[in-house]
Amino acid sequence: MQTWALIKDSFREAIDRKLFWVMLAISALIALSMAASGFDDRGMSILFGYMRWNSPDLAVTSPIHKQAVATILGHFIADHFLGWVGIGLAIIATAGTFPSLMERGTIEVIVSKPMRRWHLFLGKYLGGMVFVLVQASIFVLITFLVAGTRWKVWLWSYFWLIPLFVVLFSYLFCFTALFGVLTRSPLASLALTFVAWFLIWAPQATYGLLQAFPPRPEFNPVVRFTEAACSILPKTGDISFVAIKLTGARLPGDLLWRSDSQTEHDEFVENARQVDEESAEFSITRSIGSSLAFEAVIVLLAGWRFCRRDF
Amino acid sequence: MEVTEITNWAVDLIRVHKRYGKIHALRGVNVQVRAGEIFGLLGPNGAGKTTLVKIMMTVVRPDEAHGTVLGRRLGHPKKLARVGYLPENHRFPPYLTGLQVLDYFAALAKVPRRVRRQRAPELLDRMGMADWGNTRVSKYSKGMLQRLGMAQALMNDPDLLVLDEPTDGLDPIGRRDVRLLLQELRSRGKTVFLNSHLLSELEMVCDRVAILVGGYIARQGTLSELTEHTVEYHVVAEGDLADLDAQIAELQARRDRSCVIVTGHDTRRVNEVIDLLRRNGRMIESVRPHRFSLEDVLMEVIGGGEGEPVPIARRLDAPR
Numbered sequence: 093m094q095t096w097a098l099i100k101d102s103f104r105e106a107i108d109r110k111l112f113w114v115m116l117a118i119s120a121l122i123a124l125s126m127a128a129s130g131f132d133d134r135g136m137s138i139l140f141g142y143m144r145w146n147s148p149d150l151a152v153t154s155p156i157h158k159q160a161v162a163t164i165l166g167h168f169i170a171d172h173f174l175g176w177v178g179i180g181l182a183i184i185a186t187a188g189t190f191p192s193l194m195e196r197g198t199i200e201v202i203v204s205k206p207m208r209r210w211h212l213f214l215g216k217y218l219g220g221m222v223f224v225l226v227q228a229s230i231f232v233l234i235t236f237l238v239a240g241t242r243w244k245v246w247l248w249s250y251f252w253l254i255p256l257f258v259v260l261f262s263y264l265f266c267f268t269a270l271f272g273v274l275t276r277s278p279l280a281s282l283a284l285t286f287v288a289w290f291l292i293w294a295p296q297a298t299y300g301l302l303q304a305f306p307p308r309p310e311f312n313p314v315v316r317f318t319e320a321a322c323s324i325l326p327k328t329g330d331i332s333f334v335a336i337k338l339t340g341a342r343l344p345g346d347l348l349w350r351s352d353s354q355t356e357h358d359e360f361v362e363n364a365r366q367v368d369e370e371s372a373e374f375s376i377t378r379s380i381g382s383s384l385a386f387e388a389v390i391v392l393l394a395g396w397r398f399c400r401r402d403f
Numbered sequence: 404m405e406v407t408e409i410t411n412w413a414v415d416l417i418r419v420h421k422r423y424g425k426i427h428a429l430r431g432v433n434v435q436v437r438a439g440e441i442f443g444l445l446g447p448n449g450a451g452k453t454t455l456v457k458i459m460m461t462v463v464r465p466d467e468a469h470g471t472v473l474g475r476r477l478g479h480p481k482k483l484a485r486v487g488y489l490p491e492n493h494r495f496p497p498y499l500t501g502l503q504v505l506d507y508f509a510a511l512a513k514v515p516r517r518v519r520r521q522r523a524p525e526l527l528d529r530m531g532m533a534d535w536g537n538t539r540v541s542k543y544s545k546g547m548l549q550r551l552g553m554a555q556a557l558m559n560d561p562d563l564l565v566l567d568e569p570t571d572g573l574d575p576i577g578r579r580d581v582r583l584l585l586q587e588l589r590s591r592g593k594t595v596f597l598n599s600h601l602l603s604e605l606e607m608v609c610d611r612v613a614i615l616v617g618g619y620i621a622r623q624g625t626l627s628e629l630t631e632h633t634v635e636y637h638v639v640a641e642g643d644l645a646d647l648d649a650q651i652a653e654l655q656a657r658r659d660r661s662c663v664i665v666t667g668h669d670t671r672r673v674n675e676v677i678d679l680l681r682r683n684g685r686m687i688e689s690v691r692p693h694r695f696s697l698e699d700v701l702m703e704v705i706g707g708g709e710g711e712p713v714p715i716a717r718r719l720d721a722p723r
């Protein structure tokens with residue numbers, strides 16, 4: 093009952109701050125622009141049928157059609173939209189969670205209620221997560237419906253994005269909570285969370301570059317440092333990889349393949365097999381597990397501070 | 404070391420210490436409140452009243468504290484379900500309406516939903532705000548917020564009500580309403596713990612009072628206990644009495660123009676002063692016992708003597 097009251101309050105606050113509606117509007121806008129294009133047996137149309145191209149390559153009967161849609165959903169939307177814009181919006185929307193809980197004159201009443209401070213802290217933490225879960229579910233559901241009705245692909249694996257998004261968000265939300273508890277200011281906690289996000293992203297980006305362009309041996313300490321940082325810090329970058337894997341999306345380059353010749357088709361299949369092999373080496377459990385462990389440490393730190401302090 | 408025992412005190416605070424960095428806000432406070440009484444904690448601003456209440460309500464962690472609240476160890480969250488609290492300068496989330504505020508905080512206090520639904524409008528009505536339940540609290544005036552705060556503190560039908568400066572920001576009528584409400588609660592067997600820097604507030608409703616100054620309890624007792632040992636008699640005679648100063652001093656009295664002041668209840672000495680004046684042919688105009696008001700006591704405690712006030716080191720004995 094107490095936890096439910098805290099969650100409900102998180103929603104009331106978010107709805108009051110209009111961000112709830114802003115985020116819903118953005119979701120609706122994206123769904124609408126997706127719905128503007130459509131595929132059928134003969135080809136594709138854009139601008140709600142204003143222009144259309146008839147071609148067997150573009151039609152829903154094309155062997156790559158499902159793959160292409162999966163890539164748009166699982167790669168473009170998941171990685172580029174949800175993974176960056178969506179997370180950013182979610183952080184902005186939840187930055188005030190702890191500062192507003194700890195508002196002077198309010199927190200005195202709240203902590204004097206018959207509940208442990210840990211319960212209060214975790215209830216509020218959960219409140220932020222549930223808010224993001226609801227937003228992500230709405231977004232995924234409506235874009236799923238659009239893809240199904242307008243593009244004729246019912247990509248059930250797309251729903252994996254909901255938990256993945258929440259997990260990715262939680263990697264950063266622990267920082268929002270920590271900085272919120274420490275500063276009691278939504279703006280400071282927002283800014284510091286973005287700094288933390290950058291600091292988490294930087295070693296992963298560096299690591300990617302080092303993989304692509306192996307440096308000279310004298311840079312080995314840098315490599316080792318980057319590797320160490322990557323293995324400790326939350327693996328935000330892995331989430332999009334997992335999303336691609338679970339939705340069956342392909343990297344866009346693979347889609348340039350056209351179904352003209354059998355050899356090219358075979359090449360495509362071979363490519364796909366290689367990508368699958370690479371991703372088979374990758375352990376979702378280890379990636380998410382170690383990231384959640386890091387998150388737990390930050391949450392413990394924030395909660396400990398919250399429970400120890402005077403109001 | 405736990406100094407916890409079953410007592411009849413509704414609130415029994417023993418040796419409470421709190422430092423904020425260099426500020427030693429509470430220096431071994433002992434406060435005992437009987438069940439069913441209105442207890443007033445009086446003291447100037449910065450005396451540590453709010454700090455003491457916050458320690459009771461687990462908002463602030465004490466450096467040292469012993470004792471019980473409603474029979475449970477101080478700081479035990481369970482018992483807080485039976486306590487209502489109105490903090491100083493409280494504010495409610497501005498996006499909530501009056502009814503939502505009552506519902507939210509009562510849910511955190513584990514009041515069942517059905518009870519909340521019924522009690523929230525009742526209490527608003529009791530506070531004279533029946534029409535404001537669906538208005539956002541951001542539109543409330545200071546006085547309305549204060550009354551909503553009282554309603555909030557009563558939502559769990561508490562056995563103990565803790566109020567920090569409850570009449571802050573209220574007009575005289577609002578103050579009277581609070582007084583009447585507190586008296587009504589007392590008649591229903593509730594205990595009230597009241598903080599105030601305003602003496603007149605406490606004098607009118609409290610059964611017992613403690614005076615907190617500089618982190619110490621300087622006096623504690625019923626109003627009559629606090630004032631009785633400081634009775635004076637004023638003997639007013641005609642004309643100037645300067646020529647009798649030596650004899651007046653002999654009788655351990657002092658003179659203020661044509662008034663001789665005898666401190667204490669010793670009526671024999673009062674009669675001796677009258678005899679002295681009559682012997683010297685002075686007309687006596689009046690003899691008046693002058694009981695110290697709580698204000699005099701307060702002034703004496705706060706301003707009396709240099710240095711630190713004398714703390715009450717001992718905890719009171721259990722009632723009955």
Ligand SMILES: Nc1ncnc2c1ncn2[C@@H]1O[C@H](COP(=O)(O)OP(=O)(O)O)[C@@H](O)[C@H]1O
Nearest residue numbers: 423426428446447448449450451452453454455
């Ligand atoms: N959070 C705090 N940090 C530092 N000092 C504080 C804090 N709260 C109170 N104090 C100090 O403790 C003393 C007692 O304050 P308080 O309990 O608010 O007194 P009162 O309620 O009697 O006016 C004051 O000197 C005040 O400045």
Ligand SMILES: [Mg+2]
Nearest residue numbers: 452453454491
């Ligand atoms: Mg105060």
